[in-house]
Amino acid sequence: MADRKNRYIHHAIIIGGGFAGLYAAKVLGNSPVKVTLIDKRNFHLFQPLLYQVATGGLSPGDVASPIRAVLSRYKNIWVMTAEVIDIDPNGQRVILRDGELTYDTLIVATGASHHYFGHDDWAQEAPGLKTVEDALEIRRRIFLAFEAAERETAPDMRRAWMRFVIVGGGPTGVELAGALGELACTTLKNDFRNINTSESEITLIEGLDRILPTYPPQLSAKAQEDLSQLNVNVRTQTMVTDIRNGVVTTQGDNRIEQIKAQTILWAAGVKASSLGQVLAKETGAKLDRAGRVIVQPDFTLPNYPNIFVVGDLASYSHGDGKPLPGVASVAMQEGPYVANVIKERLKGKTPPQFHYNNKGSLAVIGRNKAVADLGRLRFDGFIAWLIWVFVHIRYLVEFDNKVLVLFQWAWNYFTRKRSALLITGNDPFPTLKVHKEVGKAITMPQGKST
Amino acid sequence: MADRKNRYIHHAIIIGGGFAGLYAAKVLGNSPVKVTLIDKRNFHLFQPLLYQVATGGLSPGDVASPIRAVLSRYKNIWVMTAEVIDIDPNGQRVILRDGELTYDTLIVATGASHHYFGHDDWAQEAPGLKTVEDALEIRRRIFLAFEAAERETAPDMRRAWMRFVIVGGGPTGVELAGALGELACTTLKNDFRNINTSESEITLIEGLDRILPTYPPQLSAKAQEDLSQLNVNVRTQTMVTDIRNGVVTTQGDNRIEQIKAQTILWAAGVKASSLGQVLAKETGAKLDRAGRVIVQPDFTLPNYPNIFVVGDLASYSHGDGKPLPGVASVAMQEGPYVANVIKERLKGKTPPQFHYNNKGSLAVIGRNKAVADLGRLRFDGFIAWLIWVFVHIRYLVEFDNKVLVLFQWAWNYFTRKRSALLITGNDPFPTLKVHKEVGKAITMPQGKST
Numbered sequence: 001m002a003d004r005k006n007r008y009i010h011h012a013i014i015i016g017g018g019f020a021g022l023y024a025a026k027v028l029g030n031s032p033v034k035v036t037l038i039d040k041r042n043f044h045l046f047q048p049l050l051y052q053v054a055t056g057g058l059s060p061g062d063v064a065s066p067i068r069a070v071l072s073r074y075k076n077i078w079v080m081t082a083e084v085i086d087i088d089p090n091g092q093r094v095i096l097r098d099g100e101l102t103y104d105t106l107i108v109a110t111g112a113s114h115h116y117f118g119h120d121d122w123a124q125e126a127p128g129l130k131t132v133e134d135a136l137e138i139r140r141r142i143f144l145a146f147e148a149a150e151r152e153t154a155p156d157m158r159r160a161w162m163r164f165v166i167v168g169g170g171p172t173g174v175e176l177a178g179a180l181g182e183l184a185c186t187t188l189k190n191d192f193r194n195i196n197t198s199e200s201e202i203t204l205i206e207g208l209d210r211i212l213p214t215y216p217p218q219l220s221a222k223a224q225e226d227l228s229q230l231n232v233n234v235r236t237q238t239m240v241t242d243i244r245n246g247v248v249t250t251q252g253d254n255r256i257e258q259i260k261a262q263t264i265l266w267a268a269g270v271k272a273s274s275l276g277q278v279l280a281k282e283t284g285a286k287l288d289r290a291g292r293v294i295v296q297p298d299f300t301l302p303n304y305p306n307i308f309v310v311g312d313l314a315s316y317s318h319g320d321g322k323p324l325p326g327v328a329s330v331a332m333q334e335g336p337y338v339a340n341v342i343k344e345r346l347k348g349k350t351p352p353q354f355h356y357n358n359k360g361s362l363a364v365i366g367r368n369k370a371v372a373d374l375g376r377l378r379f380d381g382f383i384a385w386l387i388w389v390f391v392h393i394r395y396l397v398e399f400d401n402k403v404l405v406l407f408q409w410a411w412n413y414f415t416r417k418r419s420a421l422l423i424t425g426n427d428p429f430p431t432l433k434v435h436k437e438v439g440k441a442i443t444m445p446q447g448k449s450t
Numbered sequence: 451m452a453d454r455k456n457r458y459i460h461h462a463i464i465i466g467g468g469f470a471g472l473y474a475a476k477v478l479g480n481s482p483v484k485v486t487l488i489d490k491r492n493f494h495l496f497q498p499l500l501y502q503v504a505t506g507g508l509s510p511g512d513v514a515s516p517i518r519a520v521l522s523r524y525k526n527i528w529v530m531t532a533e534v535i536d537i538d539p540n541g542q543r544v545i546l547r548d549g550e551l552t553y554d555t556l557i558v559a560t561g562a563s564h565h566y567f568g569h570d571d572w573a574q575e576a577p578g579l580k581t582v583e584d585a586l587e588i589r590r591r592i593f594l595a596f597e598a599a600e601r602e603t604a605p606d607m608r609r610a611w612m613r614f615v616i617v618g619g620g621p622t623g624v625e626l627a628g629a630l631g632e633l634a635c636t637t638l639k640n641d642f643r644n645i646n647t648s649e650s651e652i653t654l655i656e657g658l659d660r661i662l663p664t665y666p667p668q669l670s671a672k673a674q675e676d677l678s679q680l681n682v683n684v685r686t687q688t689m690v691t692d693i694r695n696g697v698v699t700t701q702g703d704n705r706i707e708q709i710k711a712q713t714i715l716w717a718a719g720v721k722a723s724s725l726g727q728v729l730a731k732e733t734g735a736k737l738d739r740a741g742r743v744i745v746q747p748d749f750t751l752p753n754y755p756n757i758f759v760v761g762d763l764a765s766y767s768h769g770d771g772k773p774l775p776g777v778a779s780v781a782m783q784e785g786p787y788v789a790n791v792i793k794e795r796l797k798g799k800t801p802p803q804f805h806y807n808n809k810g811s812l813a814v815i816g817r818n819k820a821v822a823d824l825g826r827l828r829f830d831g832f833i834a835w836l837i838w839v840f841v842h843i844r845y846l847v848e849f850d851n852k853v854l855v856l857f858q859w860a861w862n863y864f865t866r867k868r869s870a871l872l873i874t875g876n877d878p879f880p881t882l883k884v885h886k887e888v889g890k891a892i893t894m895p896q897g898k899s900t
Contacts, residue, residue, distance in 0.1 A: 041872070041873065042593060042597060042871065042872065042873050043871065043872040043873070058511075059509030059510060059511035059512065059870070060509060060870075060872060060874060061508075061509035061870030061871075061872060062509065064870075064872040066641070066871040066872065068638075068641035068642065069641055069871070072640040072641045073640070075643075078643045078644075079641075079643075080600075080601065081594075081597040081600075081601075082601065099601075132872065132874050133874060136874075143492060144531075147492060147531040150530075150531075151530065151531075151532065151549075188518075190522040190523070191516070191518035191519055191522045191529075192518065193525075193528045193529075194528075420509070420510075420511030420514075421492065421493065421511075421516040421519070422491070422492065422493040422510060422511060422514040422516065422582065423491065423492050423493070424510060424582050424583060424586075
């Protein structure tokens with residue numbers, strides 16, 4: 001192995017195999033740079049489809065690609081399954097839980113996880129959706145809730161099992177709520193004998209004045225309309241002030257309400273990975289409010305031209321002033337850009353400026369229901385849904401030949417079935433904590449229900 | 451609901467949603483019998499393909515069908531996700547962990563799990579393959595072992611990570627060994643930089659004088675030949691006497707050997723579900739050596755004509771003297787038979803005798819490699835493999851329209867890829883216990899390796 005390493009003129013370490021890290025690696029593939037890509041997991045996760053795993057439409061294997069297989073044709077890339085615990089920018093070292101490596105150039109792309117705004121105790125009550133394990137836990141809770149409702153004989157307790165609250169009206173919350181609404185209204189409709197799943201109460205809570213706040217207002221309105229057709233009750237300008245014992249306390253319009261629900265899902269806050277703090281401490285780089293590392297126009301850190309930060313961990317605001325959003329299409333542009341910067345530098349050339357190409361935003365609500373903001377063009381309904389399907393299929397196919405996902409979608413579309421409803425886990429049967437008081441009726445101010 | 455129940459003349463409870471229980475339910479579908487099917491899990495598992503989940507070829511969702519969805523069109527069938535802890539045959543009651551039900555007729559079909567012949571402490575070291583969770587745990591161990599080998603620098607330690615032992619040369623052991631051999635020789639060949647996965651040492655241990663002992667000898671020989679092409683070393687007439695700290699101790703030919711391996715898989719023993727013991731205690735029914743309930747020619751228990759036992763839990767030896775084997779095709783015949791007995795009885799007719807139709811046996815070793823024993827016809831190689839594919843596809847499609855599995859296979863066949871290699875779990879990264887001494891070289895008697 002030693003001989004082989006010596007053939008390379010430069011060693012680049014990439015931390016993180018998400019969209020930014022993996023796309024950077026691909027651009028460096030078969031170059032004279034030795035690349036080591038480090039990730040805790042052995043797979044890349046296609047996060048935009050994770051909500052489908054959580055709601056039983058897809059299996060984890062459908063949205064995950066083994067990093068080694070994706071990169072196997074690039075003989076200059078070493079993939080390492082390991083956990084990075086520290087970075088030493090002056091010694092040019094990456095410290096692993098069980099070892100260390102030195103680099104010439106470092107790309108940090110470890111993304112973000114969910115964030116409970118200082119209320120970490122809410123995590124147990126209201127799981128978020130960032131990992132495959134999160135998705136399976138949410139799936140477990142959703143389907144166990146329907147099982148429990150089917151067996152429950154006390155009417156108010158049964159209603160509590162059929163009540164779902166989703167906190168956060170961004171794309172993830174909207175997509176989760178839509179998929180849950182479709183489950184309840186369509187997929188599971190004939191599967192139960194004692195309950196009518198379409199009587200489920202699904203509430204989506206958003207602090208701002210509309211859901212999908214980064215979209216044009218008319219698309220937000222359309223999304224809310226689509227959701228209400230799927231029995232999803234949207235509450236905007238409503239803040240969650242507490243989650244405890246299966247009760248969500250909200251405040252909006254100077255009124256405090258309590259919703260008792262056995263299933264509460266979190267889609268509200270995002271926080272940058274902790275390597276951001278490590279970089280801030282070690283290099284003096286600044287972080288923004290969400291903990292993201294504020295980068296220079298070429299994604300390097302001040303005084304450290306050989307450290308790049310890209311993807312959801314980076315705060316890049318050299319365009320129109322607003323930082324670029326933490327979405328896949330941004331990461332897919334930043335990763336390749338910095339890989340090219342490295343290649344140009346090694347050739348002694350001056351790298352070009354980064355130019356962000358806004359490809360628009362897409363959110364799907366259900367079958368034939370979606371919203372698409374493509375800049376000048378805006379779509380909703382079936383057209384938006386078709387665009388969404390083709391965009392996602394294109395990435396999946398280009399990436400790992402996930403043709404299967406296409407078939408699965410086509411199948412689910414025509415049969416209105418879902419194929420991955422299984423409840424799994426080490427203790428898959430009723431490990432759901434039952435909140436004793438949850439059987440009591442909701443206390444809700446008069447005239448408040450919308 | 452009470453009104454609806456009163457429409458039914460009879461209440462049959464089925465415990466277990468495996469092949470026997472589910473096929474019984476289907477035959478009772480839309481009959482005047484009210485049916486309650488109880489299972490701990492919310493899905494039926496297509497167990498013959500579970501080894502493909504363990505080796506990364508399929509996702510859990512591909513081999514699991516939600517029981518409710520399969521039975522949703524039969525309005526007389528109630529599905530209940532619950533755990534049965536006791537049976538009261540005189541009171542005609544089934545006791546759940548959290549409730550109880552009364553029945554007119556009971557069908558017990560709770561199957562079997564693995565069995566360590568009194569050495570339950572081996573379970574941690576050598577997981578068996580019966581549940582989805584088992585399969586994901588085995589998958590995790592296999593792929594983490596390759597990851598660890600890639601990072602290991604000490605040659606003997608690296609070799610230990612690349613050493614796999616499978617205990618038990620029946621169909622499950624043979625299929626696991628073959629799939630593992632193919633992973634190492636083909637699928638993963640280009641994915642690693644520091645190791646050559648085709649140098650993995652895979653050993654299959656069988657106590658009898660040949661693998662697949664229930665097959666004709668020439669097919670056993672053919673299977674062993676196929677396995678050796680995939681680098682699997684088969685040792686017959688070899689008993690495992692201990693598994694401890696990552697060392698398998700075997701005894702064969704009056705010689706004791708020790709194999710140090712980080713990954714040990716158990717495919718040796720099967721034991722009937724514990725409801726067999728409950729039935730023996732409560733009804734006086736006899737159990738066979740494997741804990742299976744010895745049933746009468748119509749699958750009822752002596753003195754209890756309204757209790758049927760079918761599937762892997764039943765010991766049925768009213769044919770040529772040998773009990774019917776615990777395989778899917780037997781369960782798929784027993785379940786519908788007893789369902790018909792119930793229907794005939796309710797019509798006042800005498801049910802026909804059970805006639806077992808031996809559909810033969812099939813085991814797959816790898817791509818284009820399988821053995822098929824169809825009675826007078828015996829096949830191996832590509833023809834047997836094609837038969838295997840079509841038989842499995844036929845069941846899957848008939849059952850739950852799992853057309854996807856067909857596509858996935860076709861895809862894997864042409865690309866030689868696998869799509870579900872992801873390592874998952876609550877603590878997915880290196881929770882594998884490292885056996886400290888495992889780095890030492892294998893101690894093996896001279897001239898013993900075959």
